[in-house]
Amino acid sequence: METQAKTALILCALILFTLNTGSEAHHANSAYDRTKSISVTGTVTQWQFINPHVGIFLDVINEQGNTENWSGEFQSVQDLYRFFRWNKDTFKPGDEVTIIGNPDRRPNMRSMWTEAVELPDGTHINVRNDP
Numbered sequence: 001m002e003t004q005a006k007t008a009l010i011l012c013a014l015i016l017f018t019l020n021t022g023s024e025a026h027h028a029n030s031a032y033d034r035t036k037s038i039s040v041t042g043t044v045t046q047w048q049f050i051n052p053h054v055g056i057f058l059d060v061i062n063e064q065g066n067t068e069n070w071s072g073e074f075q076s077v078q079d080l081y082r083f084f085r086w087n088k089d090t091f092k093p094g095d096e097v098t099i100i101g102n103p104d105r106r107p108n109m110r111s112m113w114t115e116a117v118e119l120p121d122g123t124h125i126n127v128r129n130d131p
Contacts, residue, residue: 009010021103032073032102032113040070040112041098047091052129055113056091056099072099074127084125 042058054074059067080086091097097119101112115128 031104031106032131033105034102034113036077036103037100037115038103038112039118040068041096041118042057044091044093044095044097045069046093047088049077049080049086049088054080056097058097060110067078068110070122071111072101073111074114080127084127104105 017063040058041062044056044059045059046053046055046074048057048058056072056074058070058072060070062068074080080090097117098119099112099114100116101114115126117125117127119125
């Protein structure tokens, strides 16, 4: 009887593990102040088309003429590809873009949750994925 109990316990554990594989941990974008919107224009230094969130990195010249490194975080690779056909080659180092979004809540952090991108030709692309 003891062997049957162990077998049943292992079987139950396997079933529970299998049922749970669809659940994935995910962090919210609570680091960003969703009540404010800012924009920065700069030169792309890096485009990371990877999950869980895509990132763009820019060199931005501030009002004092100094270079600041900024980052913009986007939703997932799947969303950007599905809705905009963006891929790993969408932005390249040297491209000039403006990113618009919600600033980081932490002081002195030059990052944002990106809501839109403006291209040099004036094209405005709203990438926000929530209502």
